Amino acid sequence: MPQAPVAQASRKPSRIQLRNRKRILDAALEVFSAHGYRGATLDQIAAEAGLSKPNILYYFEGKQEIHVTLLNQLMHAWLAPLRAVDPDGNPLEELMTYVQRKLDMSRDLPRESRLFANEILQGAPRMAPHLESVLKPLVDETAAVIDGWIEAGRLAPVDPRHLLFSIWATTQHYADFEAQVRVLTSAQDVHDTAASHLDRMFRRLLTPDRDVI
């Protein structure tokens, strides 16, 4: 019967507790994203966090809990750009901004991208519930917005979900497949050329045909 913060989650955590949980999660992000769930070891995480292994387990019930906590915690930041899409804004610009934000996140948060990719790739065994409860409603909502824009003729007709898939796939590719991208591109400005490429691609896709209207 552990008498640790794990069990008394309701108690207000101390300064040290907060700092250490943050340290652990940051170390875990580093390790999990680089080696996958099974490939990561508590020893690596402990070393990366500068804490002892039992101390890690003082803050989290186990390896799995660290992983799940990490996934759930990052989910919020991960979906922020999608939540920022404004139904009342200019449809094309809202979506193009979304593309750029997602691409920026691939550059700035590649570990998070790879963490999610690893999880989904293996069938989302630890994150399936969250996909249903958090992601799905958000996607449904956004799809409705996009459908509305299309019906209003402000956007070329497109399947909203496949559009989202394409945006996610193309932007996250630069983080998830970085090892491959690095081999195939000699240029240093991958991010910038990718940005203009994706801007062109999605702009062409989404811009409604003037003459049709």
Next chain:
Amino acid sequence: MPQAPVAQASRKPSRIQLRNRKRILDAALEVFSAHGYRGATLDQIAAEAGLSKPNILYYFEGKQEIHVTLLNQLMHAWLAPLRAVDPDGNPLEELMTYVQRKLDMSRDLPRESRLFANEILQGAPRMAPHLESVLKPLVDETAAVIDGWIEAGRLAPVDPRHLLFSIWATTQHYADFEAQVRVLTSAQDVHDTAASHLDRMFRRLLTPDRDVI
């Protein structure tokens, strides 16, 4: 000092050897693609193949050799559609055909897609050499062909490598992120709607502007 086919790899393999090696590789594909390299165990592979664990090691020197053999062996089939792009064909149709073939492969060979994704995601520790020696030359060659088409005005201007990244990302997404796609799409005809979506997207991107000509 091993005791069998492993050591005499040059000798012509018997019927049983061929059958069992195939069984093992098929089982390994199933297990590695689902759990990643570290997450997969020889026990799982043995069970999946219907062989005993030591018998697996009678045919392969170890877990790693199975994995590398699998990667190298699949590389060929995996790149076939790209090799099939005909420099003398109609540029737009060649590329659109390539997109569809890649999408078909995501549906027909999802395990292969996930196997590669797993490997790249973790930095391609066991496949980096092949990326350099096999993939890079092929991509360089294809990029030159596409650049030629663009210069001839037969294709809208586009960065060839980013184009390829986008094609790979969007098509493989349906295999690699299947767990997510399944949650977010209720329709049964995901493949068909994806096909028409990607066809529209890349056709719009690649079709040269009439007035420019």
Next chain:
Amino acid sequence: MPQAPVAQASRKPSRIQLRNRKRILDAALEVFSAHGYRGATLDQIAAEAGLSKPNILYYFEGKQEIHVTLLNQLMHAWLAPLRAVDPDGNPLEELMTYVQRKLDMSRDLPRESRLFANEILQGAPRMAPHLESVLKPLVDETAAVIDGWIEAGRLAPVDPRHLLFSIWATTQHYADFEAQVRVLTSAQDVHDTAASHLDRMFRRLLTPDRDVI
């Protein structure tokens, strides 16, 4: 990435660590000397030490490290009698004392003797460096001393290295070939009769001829 004293070998070891490392090395000496390196198992060592097998590996990185540690650690004690030979002492008595000390060691430290014999017998795969760097210089030095004594006429002429080989061989024989000695000698005082036999043999060999002087 190990998790403990193994990794922080430089830190000062705790009481428990010292005790358990000693236990393990003692158990390992027992098992390695009786069965050889390959014939010994961690299970045997663990049982002999009264520790669990993983706990053995908490203190040593692996079977090989235990063996090497043991060899290096014993080397010092093993060579002590040779180091104790005093260049300024009476030549004959110095050497006869050395013989008796070596014989005593065979009786008192038979496991150590067999451990070294096992290692040398198989080509010294794990101890060759130490033979070169530790044993050879010491032997060279001692040989020079003996040569000096001979030149001074204080010792009968003899090849110093072959003399050492003979001393080592005859004294260690009682430990290394104990199983055979036991079968062939019924007497209980093997050590004492051996002592007087070897004393006579080496004294006759080394005593300079009176008429020569």
Next chain:
Amino acid sequence: MPQAPVAQASRKPSRIQLRNRKRILDAALEVFSAHGYRGATLDQIAAEAGLSKPNILYYFEGKQEIHVTLLNQLMHAWLAPLRAVDPDGNPLEELMTYVQRKLDMSRDLPRESRLFANEILQGAPRMAPHLESVLKPLVDETAAVIDGWIEAGRLAPVDPRHLLFSIWATTQHYADFEAQVRVLTSAQDVHDTAASHLDRMFRRLLTPDRDVI
């Protein structure tokens, strides 16, 4: 229920059988003497013999039987020099000849020497019976002969068994501890210098004092 030569040991073995048994035993000698019983593998022996592993087991019931057969078979040759000591010959020369023959055997049959050393070193688990039944009587007999010589004043007084131990130890040392001898001696004529050293040593030991008589 094997129906192989193993079971029908009484049947007269064919030409091929004899040749293969010889091959196997020779290969086994090579491997066992180099790596010890546990360190040797049937695979190594099979490779060395140029036969398949199951074929090895067609001729011998198992690893242990090969080892025991080898030991017993070599015992005869190994003891030949001792049997050749002639009770009616000149005592000193008989024994000095024995010393030289044993030293020659160390040079010519080092593998046999190491095989026996390995076995005795580990307590003679597989050869103990033979020591009792074959070696002991021979040694008892020889000891009686030597004692007779001493009583007749034809040999300096010496414990016959310790004498034999010393002869065995010093001569076999050059085979059993070859790895160490090689490190410590730079000369190429180790055998010759050893021969004269041992000749001097044992001659001094055994020559009866003239003035005493």
Next chain:
DNA sequence: AATGAATGAGAGTTCATTCAT
């Protein structure tokens, strides 16, 4: 709040031996 010590449950791998032909 923290950690050195310890371990059960596997992991990959080796090897003497057996099976089937």
Next chain:
DNA sequence: TATGAATGAACTCTCATTCAT
């Protein structure tokens, strides 16, 4: 006679987790 194929048992080593302080 001979050997490819197969395996049970055992081996070294790893790792998430627990114990004791």
